[in-house]
Amino acid sequence: MYNKQYEDIIRSNPIFYSLEKEIVVELAAHLEEKHFDPQEIIVKEGDMGDSFYLILSGHVAVLKHDNKGDEYTMAELGPGDGFGEMALFFDQPRSATIKTFDEVTALELKRAIFKQLIEKYPQMHFQISRLIESRVSLFDSGDQISRDKFKAKSTLKIDLPLLDLLSKFNLAAGGSPQVRNARETAILSNEMSKMLCPMVSDQITCAAYLYEIGKLSLSETLVNKARKHMPLTEEEEEKIKHIYSIALDILTPFKVLKENIEFIRYLNRDKYQDMPLEAQIIKVAIDFQEMINPEYQGMPKKEALKKLKTKSGTLYNPKVLISLEKVLDKFVKIGVENQLNFLKAMNIALDYKDHYTLSHSTHTKEMALKIAEKLMLSRKEVDLLRLSSELHDIGKIYIKDEILNAPRKLTEVEFDIMKQHPVWSAAFFTEMPGMEEISDIIRHHHEKYDGTGYPDQLKEDQTPLLSRIMMIADVFSSLTTERVYRLDNKGKKFAYDSKKAMEIMEKMQPGHFDPELFKIFKEIIIEENRDKEVASEN
DSSP states (O other): OOOHHHHHHHHHSTTTTTSOHHHHHHHHHTOEEEEEOTTOEEEOTTSBOOEEEEEEESOEEEEEEOTTOOEEEEEEEOTTOEEOGGGGTOOOBOSSEEEESSOEEEEEEEHHHHHHHHHHOTHHHHHHHHHHHTOOOOTTSSSHHHHHTTSSOOSOOOOHHHHHHHHHHHHHHHHHHHHHHHHHHHHHHHHHHHHHOGGGHHHHHHHHHHTTGGGGGSOHHHHHHHHTTOOOOHHHHHHHHTHHHHHHHHTTTSHHHHHHTGGGGGTTOSSGGGSOHHHHHHHHHHHHHHHHOTTTTOOOHHHHHHHHHTTBTTTBOHHHHHHHHHHHHHHHHHHHHHHHHHHHHHHHHHHHHOTTHHHHHHHHHHHHHHHHHHHTOOHHHHHHHHHHHHHTTGGGGGSOHHHHTOSSOOOHHHHHHHTTHHHHHHHTTTTSTTOHHHHHHHHTTTOOTTSOOSSSOOOGGGSOHHHHHHHHHHHHHHHTSOOTTOBOTTSOBOOOOHHHHHHHHHHHTTTSSOHHHHHHHHHHHHHHHHHHHHHHHO
């Protein structure tokens, strides 16, 4: 059964992001929501299967078993991850068992449906193939010792109070920048290890917190030189190489902890093949984090990834580098998604302050998308317009109620305050990765075509196209919905019908709207009014 929510999930998922709307809608219509209890087996290794699953909520473990019956945990998957993609292509036994950790909700796609879809939309084949190619695993890394690391977890448990106490060594060795770097490295390496070898994630997390404490043996000058990756003398390089062994010596009183992160002594090796599996994972996380940390080398992420890749196959395990990229993509998606959800929640909260804003934003979005459809805008432009329209007035949450809901014409000072809302709305997006365009669109949705708008008095095509579209939709929505300052003879709020609204907007031209866009919008409204008249006659 079709569910609009499924369409939104598919649209936002990296696996299916580039699919056209027509494909997304049809795919959504064939997905079935499934619910699983904690510790339930969804897929069993060796059984025949014909379904692909996309996780909506909850977490699962990917398990394998050898001929002795020993169980290995290959990976942990969570929201947004998919599994079972091979079953869509081949009628063969499942290669792994999928077992839930907690309550899981997933969308199921059957092979028969998938075959119908790829016959109609060959692009679907490519998308699922990409997922298969992106799979990474260190399970078959060669020796039995490495394979054993995928078995039952060790006795090491992360003792947060102890780690917090030991982090004081970081503070002493390199100050607050080193403390922050350790925390960020721990988060990154933990996510990578869950993808590559979850059974050692606790060890790797602890190691990430503690690998730098050996810098206590270095002078402050050398710590700062190493942090900024400045040229070092041979003697200084030799001192840096020993910080990992010194860190382990410092941890001698903590026998279990020291034994579990013993692998950090190998972080100074020149080839990943000479490092234990745990060290291969954390080495990539450490070097990347130190490259991008503004208080260390401060490289852009793309530049840092490019630099790491120059040593793929030598210093770094290529599979670990792939996992880094996947985790970074996930971080961006989750980070942005969480922030967007916060903004949407704020929009709902704002509705309790100003009952007009939420319905107005929804109506503005609907009208803006109608113009976008006529213009045949790209998928990306439509998505940008949709989100910008939904959240374009969120900055009004900072405006006092007596101004926001004033049942009268605002004073000049009050209107100057009101005119700041596009700036405040745009500011929410400036720090969100990849949201610069949305910030720009929202900031300029009150710019007039003749340059007399606000906040920057942009003129004609100086204003982004999507802002010019939103300007038209925004004004139309304002006219056709009830406003506190628009009262009839009895003192009641009222709204204009679409015909009257268009008459008012006509009088605002020329100068207010982009003439070509306004012409298209007029045609949309005329067509809608005609359809309403026909429907009423029938």
